[in-house]
Amino acid sequence: MDFKLEVLVIPVSDVDKAKDFYTGLGWRLDADFATGDQFRVVQVTPPGSPASVIFGTGLSSAVPGSVQGLHLVVDDIEAARAEVAAHGANVSGVFHDAGGVFHHAGTEHQVPGPAPEHASYRSFASFADPDGNEWVLQEITTRLPGR
Incomplete structure (x- = not known):
């Protein structure tokens, strides 16, 4: 199924x-x-x-702006970031996480720039809608086996 x-x-x-x-x-x-x-x-x-x-x-009882970490997968983080910005969204700079695997919540562990060698799954940029619902652009260039 x-x-x-x-x-x-x-x-x-x-x-x-x-x-x-x-x-x-x-x-x-x-x-x-x-x-x-x-x-x-x-x-x-x-x-x-x-x-x-x-x-x-009338669709949800959740607080407007309370959704965080919605991911949009892209194959070129800089181009995707530029496109979102060109359409008027306030988008962060490209970053990777100090831990190197996935991004932490907040900005404390963000390291400016893409992941070393643009390691797949590890470069990000973020933006929010007018209510603050958070979207994350995630660069994936090579998928893990089975995905």
Whole structure:
């Protein structure tokens, strides 16, 4: 049985502002449906992604901006960072983690620049939507066996 991640729900405070932000990044607008003032679903999909993001009204009891560590996998961290910045997002510089394996929460362990030799899975940049939901760009150039 395959279990495919298809949709992530993120909490936002202003649906139209979030819609403008994500479509402004170049994400495809898949749906915008409302059944009144208490329920609205907006679905967007990052370029090249099989998974989509949904936000709206009446979808989640989570606090807007509380989602952290959503990863977007890219094969060129500098180019991806530049593209996100060109679309108006406030994106961090490229960094790798002092521990060398995966990034810690926060910025304390961030080392400026890509991982040595651009080691796959180890270079990152981050940005947030208007509510503070955090996205992480992660460079993967060579997948681990079986992935």
